[in-house]
Structures are given as structure tokens and as C-alpha cells.
Amino acid sequence: MKFKVYRYNPDVDAKPYMQDYELEDIEPGMMLLAALLRIKDELDETLSFRRSCGEGVCGSDGMNINGTNGLACISPVAELKQPIEVRPLPGQPVVRDLIVDMDQFYQQYRAVKPYLIVKDPMPEVELPQTPEQREKLDGLYECILCGCCSTACPSFWWNPDKFLGPAALLQASRFIEDSRDQALDERLADLEGPFKLFRCHTIMNCVQVCPKGLNPTKAIGDIKKKMVTRSL
């Protein structure tokens, strides 16, 4: 099985290049992460990439696979067209090979205050929710912050410092929809302006690539609807 992998070590290389690898004896059901680990073990120990759980839960191994962002650990190599072209997540500064600097992404995540804001005195027991209120968080809380969506979003490529990006906006929606949160007006006011939320042009790359099958575009649309209903 043939692979073409993006290589770049800023300490040594003047510019990035694509390196070819070939693996024999591909096991049935083998995932791309396992293939990359085998390349690292058997062919080239200098190849660098992030990975942790290997189960599609931690979100560490987000990368661009044959032109589409995804998690290497849950991408079966048998389903990928050869040579399998592996690149770092697009639009982000490359630290080395497939490792990108996620600082900007995390800054935007922090900017939406991804935690419950409760102004009333905290009760001695937990904050209760009805099953219907809890249901509203489905499709929002499952995000693993792998960065596949935001780095697939052209609006995030053009304005990564100003547009929050689909991942952060999905998290904004998660707390806007939460019945226990008491900062709805502040959260909506924070998202006003031409850049933070309204750079989203419903391109829907985020929906296409999300490895958890989430829909940030719908979440962004729901925030806009909430803004409209609150302003009327």
C-alpha cells in the first residue's frame, strides 16, 4: 500500500515536501493511524504526528487525509484511494510534519467561555434539568475538539484571529442551549459584530468532516435564530 506523507522539519528543511512510503502486508481493517505507526516503526522513525487514544475519542490525530480532514485512528486504509496522501490540518502553522500549532484554535475555544455561568447562589445539590432540557444538548456536547471542522472552514482560514470557527461556535451553542446557564444575553452579545459569528457563510465543510457526525452549521444557525428572537 502506497502513502504520500507531508514532511517538514523547520530546523532542517527549507520548505515542506511530500515523501513516499510503501507498506506490505496490510492487515484487514487496519486504520490509517496503525499504518502511520508502522511507517514510523519500520521505515522512518523521524516521521512525527500526534496520537493518543487511537479510538476516535481524544481527537489528537486530526489530519488531512486524501484532501479531507479526519481522524487517522478511525479511517480504514482499505477505504482510501492510493497513494494515500496525508497532510497536516490545513491553514494552521506546522510545528513539524503532521503536527500543527493549535494555539489559535484553543484561543477561540476559550473566547466563548466554555463553562456554565451561574449567577444565583450555587445550590447545595446539583443543578437539575428535565430530560427535555438535557436533550437540547445532544449533538453539541459530544465535540472532542479535534479541530477537523475549524481547519476545514474557509472562513476560519481567511480570519482565524477574528472568526471563532465552527468548533468554538458549536461550544458557544452548547452553553447557550443549556437551561442551567444564566449568561444567555452576555453570550449572544459577545457574538455580535461582523467577524466572530457572522463570517460563517454556511459552506458546511465542518459538517462534512466532523468525525463525530456533529452539525456545527446547524448550531450556528440556531444561535442566529436565538439572536433574532431575543431582539424582537
Added chain:
Amino acid sequence: MSVYVLEGLRPWVIQRVSGVYIALFTVYLIYCGVSAEQTGFELWRAWLFDPVNSVGVGLFIIAVLFHAWIGIRDVILDYIHNIMLRIFILALVLGVLAGSGLWAFRILAFRILLLSVVN
């Protein structure tokens, strides 16, 4: 009001509302064109002088101007990052759109004025 003239939620709502109006009025325009038994400058003028139609066309022009401004402004915000260049192009677009709008309303107002003089 910021340098972008309308920002955030308001232009997003205006873009959608104006889009719906433009779509509906375009259908009405096509219907009027197709259902007209005769054509000619006098008939066209009579159509435009109809109070409903002249108000409709006036609103259509306003809708197109706002829709165009928000759409072009979005493209500029996405792709032009140099602030001075961005302000220059925004001002240029605003000038062209405002000029076109004033021109269109001058024509509309002139025709209506002419009609009132003739009658």
C-alpha cells in the same frame, strides 16, 4: 455604527428579508412581462406609473442596494485584510451603490413628476 455600515445580526436579517423580496418581485416582474398582451414604451411607462408598481420598483431598488452592499462587504471582509485597502474598496463600493440608488430614484421621481404635470 461602525465603518462597515451595519454589522452583526442586522445585516444578516436585512440580507435575508431583501433576498425574499427580490425573489418575489422578480417573479412578479416576469409575470407582468409574460402576461402583457402588447408591449411598447408607452405601455411600459404606464406600468411603471401605476402607484403600486412604482412603489414596488422603489422598494426593489432599495432591497437590491442593501443586498448588494452586504454581499460585497462580506466578500471584502473575507478576502481583503489590509485595513486601508479594505476601507478604500468599501468606500468605493458604497459610493457606486449610493450613486446608482440616487440615479434610480431620480429617474423614478422624475417620471412621476412628469406624469403629474401631464395630467
